[in-house]
Amino acid sequence: MKKLILLYLFILSVSHFLVGQTLIKDVNEAIELAKNHNLDLQISRQNAQIQSWNVTAVKGARLPQLKFTTALDYNFLLPTQLIPAQFFGGKEGEFRSIQFGVPYNLTAGMEGNMPLWNAGLKQEVEIAKTNQKIGDLQTLVLQDDISTQVARLYFATIFTQIYLDITKQNLANVDTIAHITHERKEKGLIDQLEFNRVRSTRLAVEDILHQNEMAYQKNLNQLRLAVGDSTFKASPLNPFSILERGLLPPFSKMEKGRGRSVVTDEVAVPRLQLRAAQFSLAQEQLKKEQKLKLPILSAYTRYSEQAQRNKFNFLNFNEKWFGIGVAGLRFEAPIYSGHIRESGIARARVNADIAQMQLENDRRKYDSETRDLRITYNEAVNSLKINREAYQLSEENMKLVLIKYKGGILGYDQYLNVLNETLNAQNKYLRTLADVLINGKLLEIRNSY
Numbered sequence: 245m246k247k248l249i250l251l252y253l254f255i256l257s258v259s260h261f262l263v264g265q266t267l268i269k270d271v272n273e274a275i276e277l278a279k280n281h282n283l284d285l286q287i288s289r290q291n292a293q294i295q296s297w298n299v300t301a302v303k304g305a306r307l308p309q310l311k312f313t314t315a316l317d318y319n320f321l322l323p324t325q326l327i328p329a330q331f332f333g334g335k336e337g338e339f340r341s342i343q344f345g346v347p348y349n350l351t352a353g354m355e356g357n358m359p360l361w362n363a364g365l366k367q368e369v370e371i372a373k374t375n376q377k378i379g380d381l382q383t384l385v386l387q388d389d390i391s392t393q394v395a396r397l398y399f400a401t402i403f404t405q406i407y408l409d410i411t412k413q414n415l416a417n418v419d420t421i422a423h424i425t426h427e428r429k430e431k432g433l434i435d436q437l438e439f440n441r442v443r444s445t446r447l448a449v450e451d452i453l454h455q456n457e458m459a460y461q462k463n464l465n466q467l468r469l470a471v472g473d474s475t476f477k478a479s480p481l482n483p484f485s486i487l488e489r490g491l492l493p494p495f496s497k498m499e500k501g502r503g504r505s506v507v508t509d510e511v512a513v514p515r516l517q518l519r520a521a522q523f524s525l526a527q528e529q530l531k532k533e534q535k536l537k538l539p540i541l542s543a544y545t546r547y548s549e550q551a552q553r554n555k556f557n558f559l560n561f562n563e564k565w566f567g568i569g570v571a572g573l574r575f576e577a578p579i580y581s582g583h584i585r586e587s588g589i590a591r592a593r594v595n596a597d598i599a600q601m602q603l604e605n606d607r608r609k610y611d612s613e614t615r616d617l618r619i620t621y622n623e624a625v626n627s628l629k630i631n632r633e634a635y636q637l638s639e640e641n642m643k644l645v646l647i648k649y650k651g652g653i654l655g656y657d658q659y660l661n662v663l664n665e666t667l668n669a670q671n672k673y674l675r676t677l678a679d680v681l682i683n684g685k686l687l688e689i690r691n692s693y
Contacts, residue, residue: 353548
């Protein structure tokens with residue numbers, strides 16, 4: 245009964261642990277998880293939202309503005325003026341001091357402004373719209389970069405996991421050899437040198453195992469950070485099942501040697517689209533600098549009422565209030581600005597030229613990167629089956645050499661040669677498979693635009 249209870253508790257704890265983890269079966273799920281949970285992406289989306297509010301604020305500057313104003317003044321020292329006393333019937337040459345105003349003044353009123361013609365302000369709206377578009381595109385570019393990063397980290401994690409399993413098997417094979425050599429040494433069939441060489445080989449394989457364990461944990465930690473999920477766990481993958489289950493990206497049918505043209509339309513590619521928007525922004529800023537030389541026409545109106553009291557008593561509405569109202573047009577035409585506007589126009593023109601060159605430069609880089617990806621992918625696909633066959637042959641040779649070494653048919657040097665060939669075949673096959681999967685996924689991301 246106790247055993248059944250312990251078994252039940254063990255199963256319950258294991259199931260609870262597994263439920264708490266996010267188990268991802270392929271790279272596409274990892275990328276989707278990153279799109280929804282990556283904090284850098286979430287911050288970028290919020291920044292793009294801020295840009296949309298900036299557009300609203302700039303548009304509001306072109307609409308009529310109306311505000312209420314009020315001011316309470318306490319004149320603790322009133323102005324005094326000397327006036328000749330003869331104006332009040334006094335003697336000539338004498339003066340009287342006259343104090344002006346009252347201590348307390350309360351002013352309340354409305355003020356309105358409306359731009360009638362302001363080309364620079366209109367251009368500000370276009371700049372704000374372009375900045376909003378740039379904010380959205382920066383999010384798309386970041387999303388594209390994170391998808392690429394997740395794809396690389398996902399396969400790096402998967403392949404270090406595969407390396408771990410293979411290294412464990414290699415260590416088990418070396419342990420078998422070590423056990424055999426130990427028995428032979430005890431019987432006096434081999435000398436200490438061969439026994440030490442076997443132990444040295446085992447230590448080397450064990451060190452490779454620890455290095456792979458460290459690499460796996462580091463890749464997994466970076467992948468969890470990229471996808472924004474600390475419980476992320478990738479499903480294990482059999483390196484041979486990729487070919488058998490048809491898990492290669494849909495580029496194996498890609499034309500080879502025919503030089504398929506690279507799509508570099510900035511309307512489709514976020515990176516080039518962003519550069520095009522930055523070029524457009526530079527052009528809009530140049531137009532703004534040029535329009536600052538144009539005159540500005542605006543309308544304004546103000547109306548206020550003022551109460552003046554000797555005592556602080558503004559709630560007595562029987563006392564008189566004095567009204568002031570004004571309305572008019574304001575016309576401003578720049579004449580001379582000390583070459584500030586001319587330098588602004590020249591600077592904006594150079595910035596526009598730079599943005600145009602950056603767009604063309606990024607277009608060429610994108611073309612070159614895509615061609616490199618396609619070349620690497622095609623070459624990896626060509627050599628994948630060959631390397632797989634070599635890998636399988638090396639595995640078979642490893643089994644045979646264990647049998648022959650155990651039977652005393654082969655010496656340790658022959659076993660060591662087969663072991664090194666097996667390690668090379670394993671590494672080459674897995675590197676080729678990684679090139680196929682990583683570059684294939686990157687091409688798939690690029691071709692999705």
